[in-house]
Amino acid sequence: MNGKWLWPWLCALLSGPLWAAETLYLYNWNNYISDATIARFEAQCACRVVQDYYSDNEEMLAKIAAGASGYDLIVPTGNAVESLIRSQQLRPIDKARLPNLKHIKPAFLDTPFDPGNRYSVPYAYTLTLIGYNTAKVRELDLPTDTWALIFEPRFLKRIKGRVTVLDSQRELMAAAMKYLGHSINDTDEAKWKQARDLILRAKPFWAAFNASSYIKELTVGNIWVAHGYSNDMFQANQDAQRAGRPFGIGYGIPKEGAVLALDSMVLHKTGRHPDLAHRFMDFMLEGVNSAELTNLIGSGNPNQAAIAHIHPEIADNRAVFPDAVTLKRLEMMRDLDRKSRRVLNRIWTEIKLR
């Protein structure tokens, strides 16, 4: 829409002679690959990697829908993969050229978005969970393994005004639905209204709907409990440690279950280098390279071969690598049809206003 499709070309023009080498155009999340990994791939393939970034699946989808072209690889979350497949934006992958695909754990293959993995290769995952100030939670004797912490007034009254929840219709509803024992993909309006009532009862105790600054607020100690993403909690904890705070940021998967967001590599149909893109996919499926991302941002890793290369404090974190029982309680979000989107939209507006 704003002519951003020009960027890959501009970058290519500005950053080196055009005749230099083949260039892979990667459309990726912000900070979602280590510089070292890129450098190693560039050396190995004698090519160049140009990245363009998004911070939101919707942003990426909007740009693709508006006709952005030239990207070889995109790394969308499951429901966005589904949108891309169904709007015929993707090129099927050739599994014969991905010998390393065998490293991916079976739990992350053959997802409802892309049965048989015809279009997508798992890259990394994030969990939506609860992060907390370890010192405060101990001091106030609060449970950290249940959504009750952010929904039950009996706990919330001890941390009034010190809680933020994600400013996202789907994520917050998913947490409430899980707490109520429903599937996050249930579109029954009566259950949604039940979730709405739960949220409205808890809302007076929350400080804000926050999707952008809760990392910082946790780190400085303004907020003690936050509903957010596992990567962000990892960063908040690192920041708190680096700043020498007297507390850490802990995070755990609520026992009722949570949202698992699996990001996958897909080939955009307008990409001009499917060859190179396959080589990149296989490269990223190698344990060492895949582990590098997890070590950088604390993301979940679906790659069995990567575990050996991941720092033990991350590899042993049950909130990043859940045990088999917890894994079964995690759910991936499906896209809603437009009628359900509108029903939810009205419920959400009501939640925001009341």
Add this chain to the structure above:
Amino acid sequence: MSATDRDHRATGRSTDQATRWAVLSPPTLFLLAFFLAPALIMVLASFQYPGEFGGLAPLTDQGDGKEYGLTLENLAFFFSDWLFAEIFARSFSVAAASTLICLILAYPVAWLIAQSPKRHRDLLVLLVILPFASNFLIRVYAWMIILGPQAALARTINGLLATLGLEPVSLLFSPIAVLVGMVYVHLPFMILPLYTNLEKHDPVLLDAAQDLGANAWQRFWRVTWPLSLPGVFSGAALVFIPVLGMFAIPDLLGGTRDMLIGNLIKDQFLGVRDWPFGAALSIMLTLAVLSLAGLAAWLSKPRRRAT
């Protein structure tokens, strides 16, 4: 507009005509391409069906059994619930409050700059616009720190409240924080038009009023204030309208009840991918602002004739 009026009075020599076209066509084309055309697309979008994965459903039948064409569904959805009207009402009151506070704060500042010696004025105006040198989001983030619970401000206020035996309050993530942010960001837009207006006032008028026995208050209320009304109106418009559409400040500084119309519209495009409803909301907002501006113009006219 006034420029074209003046041009109409100019003699119609051909060189003048050519110059006029040369001067006027770029801005006219710009407005057509980047204002009128998008606005018309928005109107059209507000009557379309939402696409299955966001965006818009096609206008013509694609033969795939999916929805196409035009519908009143989006407007019907808007009017189906008081909820949306309530958000409009809330946004308009926040915008009105921000405008009023800006006016009260900006008037003395603009007046002082206009009264100061000529050689200082440029410097003072520069100071007013200096905050624009840094990005507005960064300045809002700065307010997050200033209003944060661990900052001196919140501690002082809550210390005072504690001695009075009252519950501590949260400054950040509150309607107050939203108002502070709105006023802070938009204050220069009120000061500048007021200053350009007040600077042109002839001091002789005030001397005359004094000679005729008017006291300080009367000199302000009967001379300066009526003369400054054009500045007040343009300042008010420059604050009121952007505040109405602002979504970043409620997002960053607001609490759990501070959704404004800008946030709702943004959500439609970026959150729920319901472009037609977002477009319908934008159209309703534009209509509301236009009718308000019309009302203000209508109200201000007879009064000016009377005085």
